[in-house]
Amino acid sequence: MAAIEKKMIAGTDKAETPTFAELDLCPELVAACDAMKWTKPTKIQEEAIPYALQGRDLIALAQTGSGKTAAFALPIMQALLEHRMPFFACVLSPTRELAIQIADQFQDLGKGIGVVCSVLVGGVDRMQQVISLTKRPHIVVGTPGRLLDHLRDTKGFSLNKIKYLVIDEADKLLNDEFETSLDDILQIIPKERKTFLFSATMTKKVEKLQRACLRNPVMVKVGSKYSTVDTLKQEFYFVPAKHKDCYLVHVLSKMPDKMIMIFVRTCESTRLLALMLRNLGFNAISISGQMSQDKRLGALNRFKGKECKIVVCTDVASRGLDIQGVDLVINYDFPLNSKDYVHRVGRTARAGESGRAISLVNQYEAPWFKLVEGQLGKVICPCVADKDEIEIHENSVANSKSIALRSLKESGGFKKRKRTGDY
Template identity: 65%
Template sequence: RADRVGSQYFLNPSVRDAHVTSRGVTDVLCEACDQLGWTKPTKIQIEAIPLALQGRDIIGLAETGSGKTGAFALPILNALLETPQRLFALVLTPTRELAFQISEQFEALGSSIGVQSAVIVGGIDSMSQSLALAKKPHVIIATPGRLIDHLENTKGFNLRALKYLVMDEADRILNMDFETEVDKILKVIPRDRKTFLFSATMTKKVQKLQRAALKNPVKCAVSSKYQTVEKLQQYYVFIPSKFKVKCLL
C-alpha cells in the first residue's frame, strides 16, 4: 500500500514527518479504499488529503478523472467519524451526472459506517427530494439551482450546522451562470466551516469565488490547462455519418 503505515493511508513521507502523524485516514476508510481497488493515491490525493486532515481550506487544480472525489470525500468522512452529525457536508456540482457519480463514491467509501447521502438536482421530483432531506443525510450532493429551491421552499430544511463545503468543477459551475445561486448559498451556511474548491482552471471568476468563500487556502495544483489525465481512456470510431446515431445507441 502506497505510503501506508498503520492508519496513515494517503499521507506522503514529508507530511508524515510533520505534526499530523496521528491524524491519518482511519482504518475503516482504508479498508473501503482497498475494496474499491484504490491501492495507490493519485497526485491530487497525495497533495490535498494531508492538508485537508490538518483542517486547511484547499484549492485543488485538477482535471476530471484525476481522483479528486477521493481527495475531498476521504477527509470529510474521516472528520464525520470523529464528530458524527447530520447535514455534515455539502458538495456543489455543475451537472446532475457528476452529482450521481460523486454520491456513488461517497456511499461506496462510507458503506461500512452507515453514511447516508442525498442527491439534489433538477429533472427529478422535488417531493421525493424533500423527503430525502427530511431524513437529514450526512452528505448532500447538489446542483446550485435545485438546492436554492429547497432552501427557500422545503419547510424545516437548512444548512446552518454545515461543517464542510465542496465546490467541485467550480469553473464549470460559474460558466453555467450559477454565480447568483452560489452567492445565496454562501450567505446561509456557517462561515466557520472547511471549504474545498476544485477546478480544472483558475479563471477570474474562480479567483473571485476563492476570495469570497475560502479562508487562508492552500493551493494543490496537479494539472495544467488542457492537460489530459494520464489514466483517462479515449477512443474514436470512424463510421458513416448516417450510422452514427445507431452506433451511439
C-alpha cells in the same frame, strides 16, 4: 483574504507513493479504499488529503480522471466519524449526472460507517427529495438551483450547521451561469466552515474566490493549467466542412465494438447525428440537456452497461463523469476553448489507462484548434485519410442524414432549450 499558499506538484517530487494508511486516514476508510480496489492514492489525493485533514481550505486543480472526488470525500468522512451529525457537508456540482456520481462514491466509501447521502438535482420529483431530507442525511450533493429551492422552501431543511462545503468543477460553478444561485447559497450557509474548490481547470477569479469565503487556503496544483494525461493519444483530421460526416463514419468504421463518445455543440445535433448513425447501422444514442432526467440517466446507463457502444453528447457529459472503458473521444464539433477540450478528452484515458481522442477540424474551426494546441503546449498529431475511403461513404451518409432530418422535423424533434443554470 490571506494570500493563497500554492503547492505546485510536478508529479515526480516523491520517490514512492504513500499508502492510504500513511496519509493518516482511519482504518475504516483504509478498508473502504481496499474494498474499492484502490491500492495507492493518486497524485491529487496524495497532496490534497493531508491538508484537508489539517483543516485547511483547499483549491485543488488536477487533470480529469485523477481521483478528485475521493480527495475531498475521504477527509470529509474522517471528520464525520469524529463528529457524526446530520447535514455535515454539502457538495455542489454543475450537472445532475455528476452530482449523482459524487453521491454514489460517498455511499460506496461510506458503506461500512453508515454514511447517508441525499441528492438534490433538477428533473427529479421534489417530493422524493423532501422525503430523503427527512432522513437527515450526513452529505447533501446537488446542483445550485435545486439546492437553493430546497433551502428556501423545504420545511425543516437547513445547512446552518454545515461543516464542509465542496464546490466541484469550480471553474464552471464560478461562471456567470451559476453566479446568482451560488451567491445566494453562500449568503445562507454559515461562514464558519471548511471550503474545498476542486476542478480540472480554473482561471484566476480572485474576487469570486473571496466571495466563497476561503480562509487561509492552500492551492494544490497537479500538472499545468491546461493539461491532459500522458496515456492519452491525441490526433486530428483536417476536413472540409461538407465532408465531416463522412470522416466521422470513416473513423467509426475503423473502430468496431469500441466505446466511443462523440461531442457536438448543440442539443439538436446530438439527436440528428445519433439518428443518422443508427440509419447507417451503428449502435448510437444521444445525451443532451434537453432530455428529461430519467431519459438522460437511462441513456447514460445503457452506455455504461455497453448496451450501446456510441453516445453522441453535448458538453453536459464532459464534466467529471467517470465512465469506465471509454476507448475513444471524438470532437465532431471542435470546442471553443481549452477548458472544454480538456474536459471532453478526459472522458477517456482515466486512472492510468490508455485512451484516444480524435478531433474533426474544418476550415472554420482551425483558429480554435491552434489556440487549444498552443495552450496545451503540445502538438496534436495529424491524420490523413485516403480520399477514396472517404468518398465511398458520401451517398449513404447523405441519404441517412436526409432521412434523419426529415424524421426529426416530422416529430417536432428540434426544440429550443431554456437556459436554467442547472444542466
